[in-house]
Amino acid sequence: MRICRTISEMQQACRELKRSTAQERGLGFVPTMGALHAGHLSLIAAARAECDAVVASIFVNPRQFGVGEDYEIYPREFEEDCRKLESAGVEILFAPTVDEMYRPGATTFVEVEGISDRLDGASRPGHFRGVATVVVKLFNIVGPDKAYFGQKDAAQVAVLRAMVRDLNFPVELIACATAREDDGLAMSSRNRYLSAEERQRALVLSHALETAKSLAKEKGSNAQTLREAMLQKLKAEPLLRVDYAAVVDADTLEPIEDLSNGALIALAAWFGKTRLIDNVLLGPVTHV
Numbered sequence: 001m002r003i004c005r006t007i008s009e010m011q012q013a014c015r016e017l018k019r020s021t022a023q024e025r026g027l028g029f030v031p032t033m034g035a036l037h038a039g040h041l042s043l044i045a046a047a048r049a050e051c052d053a054v055v056a057s058i059f060v061n062p063r064q065f066g067v068g069e070d071y072e073i074y075p076r077e078f079e080e081d082c083r084k085l086e087s088a089g090v091e092i093l094f095a096p097t098v099d100e101m102y103r104p105g106a107t108t109f110v111e112v113e114g115i116s117d118r119l120d121g122a123s124r125p126g127h128f129r130g131v132a133t134v135v136v137k138l139f140n141i142v143g144p145d146k147a148y149f150g151q152k153d154a155a156q157v158a159v160l161r162a163m164v165r166d167l168n169f170p171v172e173l174i175a176c177a178t179a180r181e182d183d184g185l186a187m188s189s190r191n192r193y194l195s196a197e198e199r200q201r202a203l204v205l206s207h208a209l210e211t212a213k214s215l216a217k218e219k220g221s222n223a224q225t226l227r228e229a230m231l232q233k234l235k236a237e238p239l240l241r242v243d244y245a246a247v248v249d250a251d252t253l254e255p256i257e258d259l260s261n262g263a264l265i266a267l268a269a270w271f272g273k274t275r276l277i278d279n280v281l282l283g284p285v286t287h288v
């Protein structure tokens with residue numbers, strides 16, 4: 001696996017890689033912030049299965065962290081990540097420094113209005129502006145045909161889908177299913193912040209989502225019933241502080257009441273200083 005540290009080196013390496021492949025199934029790209037787990041590797045595996053070649057990036061993007069968030073302590077495990085990416089079959093890894101990505105005085109941002117202020121965007125102002133800006137830069141540097149993101153970050157997927165559509169990026173955005181631990185906890189680089197007790201109690205998130213999902217099938221249920229059921233479960237958990245328990249349209253992230261056209265059921269909660277998110281997608285529901 002080749003490792004590129006500069007933008008110009010990466011641009012050239014990706015151009016060469018594209019030229020050297022059959023160019024039938026395209027170049028796949030998986031952007032990450034490192035501290036890789038099986039969720040990240042499932043994106044690489046999907047890209048590997050669907051593309052001629054796969055490139056990845058590791059960049060802890062300061063612009064998507066708010067003041068007082070975990071940018072400084074975010075886990076960084078470069079050597080181990082490289083080993084994982086190499087055995088997963090990644091051809092090129094882009095791992096720039098912050099100074100390489102953001103030249104002094106850079107003042108251009110990408111803002112996906114509206115969607116960026118909902119769900120995680122409401123609790124983390126400026127977060128999706130940072131995400132959209134870095135993803136545009138990475139797309140311009142890599143020039144992928146397909147880009148892989150985790151459905152675990154459902155709001156991020158909605159923001160980036162809108163961005164790709166609005167700005168006519170020639171990139172197919174593919175959302176991959178959430179990888180979970182055996183007990184159902186969604187995998188996350190931030191799970192390691194949890195104490196043993198918090199880790200155990202964090203299962204309430206996936207349990208609350210399962211409750212909402214089965215409730216949705218019951219006659220007479222609507223989005224409000226689901227929200228209330230999730231809140232009741234979450235609020236019974238003393239170590240947890242609810243950020244949101246939402247039932248929204250998966251594309252616009254706006255609250256919905258009627259479930260008949262499907263829904264995104266999404267949760268965010270704090271365990272001490274650790275913020276965890278999880279969600280499930282509900283297909284169209286018909287009550288007979």
Ligand code: AMP
Nearest residue numbers: 032033034039149150152153178179187
């Ligand atoms: P991150 O390194 O947290 O920025 O994540 C990089 C990519 O991996 C994003 O597209 C995430 O949505 C995705 N990802 C993170 N956790 C999971 C998971 N448990 N299952 C699937 N994809 C994930």
